Amino acid sequence: MREALAEWRPVIDDAIAEILPREVDGDDLEAFFGEPTFAYDPEGIQRALADPLWDLLDRGGKRWRAVLFLVFVDALGEDPQAFHPYACIPEILHNGTIIVDDVEDGASIRRGEPALHHVHGEDIALNAGNAMYFLPLKILTHDPGDLGAETRLRAYEMLLYELNRTHLGQGMDICWHNERGVRISTEQYLEMCACKTGCLSRIVARLAAIVTDQEPAVEDALARYAELTAIAFQIGDDILDVEHSLGRAGEFGKEFGNDIREGKTTLLVLHAIETAGAERAGRLEEILETDANTDEEVADALAIIEDVGSIEHARERALEFSEQARGALEDLPVDLELEPRAQLLEFTEFVVDRDV
C-alpha cells in the first residue's frame, strides 16, 4: 500500500487539477460549473476556492482515500486508469471535512502549518470546505464517462446516505466533547467512529463497487471491510495518542496528552472509567471535564488509563475489528485480483500496527 501511495499521489493531484486547476479562469469555471447567467469573477473564485483547496492539498496528505479507491477498482478486475476522476470524490470530500473540522475544533495547526481558517480567514475557509462537499458529488454528473443513469443514481443515493451519517457522527463527537461527565456506552462510541470516520471509508468502497457495476452484496461486504478498518484505525489513533503521551511511541507530531486535554471520550477512557473503581474513575472524569489541564493532571489521567489495562483492551478490540475486516473480504461473492487483495489485507494490519 505504501508503494501505491507514493506512485499514485501525483496522478490523483492531476485528476483533481482537471476539475479545479491551481489557477482557474472563466473557461475552467464554465466547463465544470456551467455557463454563468451574467459573468463569473475568476479572480474571486480563485481566492475563495482554488487557493484554499490547493493550499491544503500541497501541504501533504497521503491521498490514501483516493488510492484505496483505485486499489478496490483494481481488486474488482477493472483498470484503475479509467477511474481517476471518481477517485477524487472521497479525497476532496475528506479534505473538505478537514477544513470544516478545524474550524469546529478551533484547531491552530494543520499539516505543520497554520490551519486554513487562520491563513484564509474563517469565512473563506468554511465556504471552501463546504464547496468541497458539493464539488466532488458533481464529478459524477460532469464526467459520467461510461456511467449510466442507474449507476449515477445508485452513487448519489449512496453518497447522501453516508454524508448524512457522517454529520451524525461528528455531531455526537462534538456533543461528548462539550458535555460534563462521560455518559455514553461503548456501542455508542463505536457508532460515532462508524459514522464519523467510517462513512467516508464506506464511500471509498461503495463508490468503487458502484462505478464498476458490482452486485449489492459485493458493495455491502466492501463497505463492511472499509467501516471495520476505519474503526480499527480510529482506535489505533486513540492508542497512539496515549502511548506517545506516555513517552512510548516515536515522533507523533501531536502535543502531549492532546486527547485528555480536549476531554475526548475514547475507547480507552470508556474502559478505564468502567474498570478503575469509583474513586479513580471519578478522578479521570474530573480531569476530562476540566477545561485547561495542568501537565500533572494529564499525567494522572494517563496513569489511570495505563494501570487498568485500557491500552491492551483497546488494542485487542482494534485487532478484533481488523480481523473482522479481513473476514468481510473472505465473505465476498466475487474473487478479487490477488495483488490488490493482498494490499487490502495488509492495510487492515497497518491501521493497527502503525506508529505514526
Added chain:
Amino acid sequence: MREALAEWRPVIDDAIAEILPREVDGDDLEAFFGEPTFAYDPEGIQRALADPLWDLLDRGGKRWRAVLFLVFVDALGEDPQAFHPYACIPEILHNGTIIVDDVEDGASIRRGEPALHHVHGEDIALNAGNAMYFLPLKILTHDPGDLGAETRLRAYEMLLYELNRTHLGQGMDICWHNERGVRISTEQYLEMCACKTGCLSRIVARLAAIVTDQEPAVEDALARYAELTAIAFQIGDDILDVEHSLGRAGEFGKEFGNDIREGKTTLLVLHAIETAGAERAGRLEEILETDANTDEEVADALAIIEDVGSIEHARERALEFSEQARGALEDLPVDLELEPRAQLLEFTEFVVDRDV
C-alpha cells in the same frame, strides 16, 4: 401570497417534524438515517441536530421557499397536499445556509435572538448547518413516494448543480467583502446574486417542475422566473438598507448603514462609483474599505449614493428584473392554473415594492 404563507407555515413545520421531530428518539433516527451499525446516541443527536434546527425554525421565518414550491406545484395543476415532504427540501437547505452564513459573517443576531453559534456553540451550529445541507437531499431517497428512478436522478443532478453554484456565489461575495477597493463589474455582481440568492430559488422552481414531471423547457422557464425574482429581491434588499439608513423607510430591524459598514459591494455602490466622479468615488471606496466606520463616514457614503441617483438606478434595474421574471412565465409552454399564476406574478412585484 401573504395568505398562502400564513396558511401553510404550520403544515410545512409538521412536514419537517416528520423528518426530524422536535424530540428525537432511536426509532426516528433509524427511520430516517438507517439502522445504526452499533447504537445511536439520541441524546447527543438531539443536542447536535434537532435542538439547533428547531431553535432556528421556531424563531420565525416565513417558510416562503416551501410555500413558493407548493404554489408552483399548484400552478402546474397538481395537488400541493401530496408534495409536502419535497417542500421541506429548499426550506431546510435555506435554514442551513443561514446558520453557516452567520458563522462566516460573524453575525451576532438572527431573528431577534443571538445567532445560533452564540447559543449552541460554533462547533454544534456549524455541524448542524452542514447536516441541513445533506438531510433534505435524502428526503428524495427516504420518501420517494411516486418518484421514479429517473425523476430522482434528475432531482439530484439539479440539486448538485445549484448547490455548487451557491458556493461560488457565497465565495465571490465573501471575497469582495474582504478586498480593498471595488474592482468588479455589474455583470459579476449580478452573477453573485444569481448564484448566492438565485440558486436556492431555482431549486424551489426546478424541484417543483421535476417532481411534477414537467418537460425541461418548463423547468428552465420556471428557473428563470425564480432567478430573476431572486435578483430583484436582492437589489430590493440593498435599496431598503440604504433607504432605511437615510431615514426614509419604515422599521427594518437592521443597524443604520449596515451594508456600508460591512463594506458590501452592492448594485448601488457600483453605480455610485461609476458615476460620482473620481473624487467622490474615491471617498466612497475609502469608507467601504475602512473596518470600523464612524456614523459621519456612513452618512457621507449614503449621501454620495443618494446624490448620484443610485437608488433610482437600482430600483429601475430591480423593476426590469421583476418584469423579465413575469416574462419568463409568459413564455411557458404549458398553461398555469390561474390563481397560483396570479400569486407568482404578484410575488415579482412584492420583492421590489416591499418595505420590510
